[in-house]
Amino acid sequence: MTIGKMLLASAAIACVFGPAAALADTSGKKIALSNNYAGNSWRQAMLTSWDKITKEAVAKGVVAAADPFTTAENQATEQAAQIQNMIVQGYDAIVVNAASPTALNGAIKEACDAGITVVSFDGIVTEPCAWRIAVDFKGMGESQIEYLAKKMPQGGNLLEIRGLAGVSVDDNIHAGIVAGVEKNPQFKIVGSVNGDWAQDVAQRAVAGILPSLPDVAAVVTQGGDGYGAAQAFAAAKRPTPTIIMGNREDELVWWKQQKDASNYETMSVSIAPGVSTLAFWVAQQILDGKEVKKDLTVPFLRIDQDNLEANLKTTQKGGVANVEYSLEDAQKVIASAD
Template sequence: MTASKEESSKIVVFDALATEPCVYTITFDYKTLGQLQADFIGKKLNGKGNVLEVRGMAGNAVDEEIHQAVIAGLAKFPGIKVVGSVRGNWTQTIAQKEVGGVLPTLPEIDAVATQGGDGWGVYQAFKSAGRPAPTIVMGNRQDELKLWDDLTAQPGGYDTFSVSSAPGIASVAFWVAQQVLAGKHAPNEMIMPLLTIEGKDLKAWLASTPQGGVATPVYSQQYAVDLIDANAAGRPVPPPVPPSGG
């Protein structure tokens, strides 16, 4: 968004990078996304097991940041081995195809690290290969949350979590632009918390996510103010809260 006078332009960019002095960027900490997965998998497997990594698009900075964090995090668990890596391109059908193609060459897989949006496809690949479903980190898409909910209802349940960026960042960018144009001081770079969904909140998030959609909080003007203030002060931003009833 820009002000009416070119000399006083104010531009807000969300979930992307920009360096001009007039630009305010709002993005997610993708390094944390990788770290959260590595910590969860390491503890879930008690520090020992085989992991398959499903990455995003080659040459993308977000993919590389998540990948490096996953590898560094898993390195803390010497008994865990990354035995395979494929490019799912953040797309269910591609993830299913690529994982299905590599599975015959892999040993038993205990967990799958993903980058968001490919958990459903990964599961379908294991199912088609007649192999037991490992622990798959989900990525907040409705089909992934529904799959997780269905698996949880089966005997023995299914223990995982879901993490990704949230589409609602667009509305945060709108409110940040409104605040900046109203004269509020804001840092040029602001980090938003990722949306992490745990099992106890799964049904609430699933109920609030439309079919084919991606889970996202409803961000208010006040949230944008809190985001600006927290980033300016260098303190943590409160995480998104589950939908009503969560």
């Protein structure tokens, strides 16, 4: 009894005087990451970021645990079972990158009913009780045209490389590009191909359409296709236009080479895999009792001429430029949603 009281008292003192006093509310909370797929460099980077940031947070006592779980196969039914297991395991919050926006809703509803905070990101879910950290893909498309409008006010012909047909991400980025062109009528999309977010596919597609195109001033892309486009232009012995890059390591390396050789200028934009850490902090903030809007938007990661070298240095070979978010970043994102 007395020992218990002493423990309680010392715990209370630790709470008052401890360095993490402001965050003590969540120190006993457990957060789980439910991830549906780990088979590409983006997802690997996402998991590595999660590991790095959450291990630090657990060591500092911000939360009690932050365990990542990845389903063995990219299937919604399996992920639903995984989420239900997490409920049984007694996690306080579940951070989800969902295999399907709708097929997990039943399991997520179960979690909410059990009093668990659910935060979805990247692959978001439609269940209203969950939080959503969505990517503004449309804004990403629009920002490309805005950059080009500033760089070449006289305008010119554009070649658009799209992603995988029928996927909503492709539609959204494309809609952004179209909206940007409408606002800046000095640009004209003269050709459009599907690059499937893969360098080899993009290269083939661009090589196929190039002979039929007039002079191309710039190439707008969706990420993972800029290097392939550059190769196609080089092979066709045409002057290299301004190709927007997508933060992949091979693209950044090529850009650096061109920059050193001929002072080539462009920009690069994509989503940082570290968005998982943003979701982690948002979940922590919700557990901490903060008021958080259900729909948040994640900023995209943009690389410009002057910070290319710095980003290239931190990007792993064959990987994607990444940024990990801190608690302060999350608070900024939460505040900007109000």
